[in-house]
Amino acid sequence: MPRAAILGTGFDVPDRVVSNDDLTAVMDTSDAWIRERTGIEERRWVREGTTGAQMAHRACLAALEEADIPASDVDAIILATLSPDHAFPGTGVFLQRELGLTGIPALDVRAQCTGFVYGLSVADAWIRMGQYRTILLVGVEIQSTGLDVSTAGRDMAVLFGDGAGAVVVGATDDDGRGVLVTRLHSDGRHAETLWCDAASSARHPRVSSEDLASGRHYPSMDGREVFKHAATRMPEAVEEALAASGLEIGDVDLLIPHQANLRISEMVRRRLQLPEERVYNNIQRYGNTTAATIPIALAEAVREGRLQRGDLLCLVAFGSGFTWGSALIRW
């Protein structure tokens, strides 16, 4: 049975840098508040005209180049996003069109911040069962166009950024590398704890002027509740993946947690008793880019030489749904 290995990584972020000080011009917040509570210093927001499919395309081209694989070898696309370019069809087909890969399947994954880990699990299964050999797995988000950039929306608006990260997942017969295990979870009892109510097919009409007036089209959350669950579920998911593969926390060379909040990452690191140099964070520069955070961080970690062949990489995510999950990969 072939194994699924990550053969190349790539990312793309908008060139428009939005600092914490830039936000103080439009809402009642401060650089000190944002840094202390979240660790975020700046984020990237798209300029008008940039689409998620365009960023995903650039991230995929970088990943294919690193893998040294032509786009024509790709058999399937899996694209994770909670902010599709359009209500339908999914962003995956727009990416497919940009890549010129007519005919191959394009699957959009709706698992929010855990979307990349869910997508990796699907790619791993498809490769192991022999259905596809070369898969582009992408996380892409444009959060900025959906945020309430005023004092009323400051709890959410300061957290999120835009960007795309991609990997080429390919079949390998080398049992010294590849995805060892993935573990996925969700708990819909908390669906409204971090969500966006409108526009929605459950409403008649999907969005009304009253919805717009009351801000139901903006995302909302109970930040403390999300924080509490994230800080508990992420270490649990790491331990679950380690137990399933007979490994221990000391075997992990690099942990890339979903970049929701530097304080959450720090709590996860302490609970797992991992030294600082074994955890990769870049939320300081990008904020929370939802499904894109893990592949952007992975691509940066690779470019910084933080992963060597044979290293044990652990990915862990938590997000809206709630959804959460983990993956262990022998690099």
Ligand code: COA
């Ligand atoms: N700037 C300044 N003040 C802000 C603010 C901002 N951007 N956002 C909220 N505040 C205010 C609140 O209104 C509140 O004021 P009050 O005490 O007068 O009511 C005060 O700051 C404290 O808010 P609180 O929500 O208790 O802060 P916190 O320490 O819980 O930090 C978060 C808030 C959002 C940073 C934190 O809860 C968090 O990160 N949660 C997880 C969110 C997350 O990761 N979501 C995505 C998951 S994938």
